Amino acid sequence: MDLLKLLIWNCRGAGNKTFKHNLVEILRSHKLEILIVMETKVAFSKMGNFFNRLGFTASTIVDPIGRVGGIWILWDTNHVNVRASSVGPQVIHATIHKEDYEEWVLAAVYASPNPLLRDNLWTKLEEVADNMEKPWLVAGDFNDYANQSERRSYSTNQCSTRPQKFLERINKCNLLDLGSSGPRMTWTNNRQGLANTMERLDRALRNED
Known part of the structure; x- marks a missing residue:
C-alpha cells in the first residue's frame, strides 16, 4: 500500500522564483499528493496556473491579509480527495480520503x-x-x-x-x-x-x- 505524501511548508513567500524552483525539485523527489503552503505573502489568484501545471488542480484557500498569513491546501485529485469542513485565517479543517485508507481529518494551522x-x-x-x-x-x-x-x-x-x-x-x-x-x-x-x-x-x- 502506497503512503500518502503531503508537505506542510511555511514558505515565507510563494510568489518568488526560489519558491517555485524549490517546489519543483521537491515534487521530482517526493511525488506529493497534498501540499499545504503558509505565509504565502501573495494572493492565490497569482499562482493558480503554476500549481495546476504541477498537477494540483483542486484547492481550499485562505489568502493573506496584505502580506500577513495565508493558508493554501492543494491536492492532486487523481490520488486523493480533500473536503474542507471549516476555513479560517488560523486553521483549515479538512477530511482526507484516499482509496484503501481510513478517512482522517487534517487541521492545517497558521x-x-x-x-x-x-x-x-x-x-x-x-x-x-x-x-x-x-x-x-x-x-x-x-x-x-x-x-x-x-x-x-x-x-x-x-x-x-x-x-x-x-x-x-x-x-x-x-x-x-x-x-x-x-x-x-x-x-x-x-x-x-x-x-x-x-x-x-x-x-x-x-x-x-
Whole structure:
C-alpha cells in the first residue's frame, strides 16, 4: 500500500522564483499528493496556473491579509480527495480520503502572533477535539514553543508561563507531538549576534487514533 505524501511548508513567500524552483525539485523527489503552503505573502489568484501545471488542480484557500498569513491546501485529485469542513485565517479543517485508507481529518494551522487571537484558535481546536471521532492530524506553525529548550535567545525578556500554557492547550485537545528530525529550531528572526532568536514554532500533533 502506497503512503500518502503531503508537505506542510511555511514558505515565507510563494510568489518568488526560489519558491517555485524549490517546489519543483521537491515534487521530482517526493511525488506529493497534498501540499499545504503558509505565509504565502501573495494572493492565490497569482499562482493558480503554476500549481495546476504541477498537477494540483483542486484547492481550499485562505489568502493573506496584505502580506500577513495565508493558508493554501492543494491536492492532486487523481490520488486523493480533500473536503474542507471549516476555513479560517488560523486553521483549515479538512477530511482526507484516499482509496484503501481510513478517512482522517487534517487541521492545517497558521497561528497568529497575537496571543488573544491564538486563544481563539485553541478554543476552536478544543471544541473540535471534544467531538472528534476520526484520526486527527493538527500541524503547521503554532507560533508557540513547548519548553525553554525550544527557544534560543540572549534576551532576558522570556515568559516562563508561555510554554506551560501551550502544553496545557495541547493536552486539553488530547494531542501528542509526533516529534521531528533535522534542525530543532524552525524559525529565526534573522538577526545577528546577541540579537538573534531561534524557536521551534512548527510541529505536527495527532490524536490517539
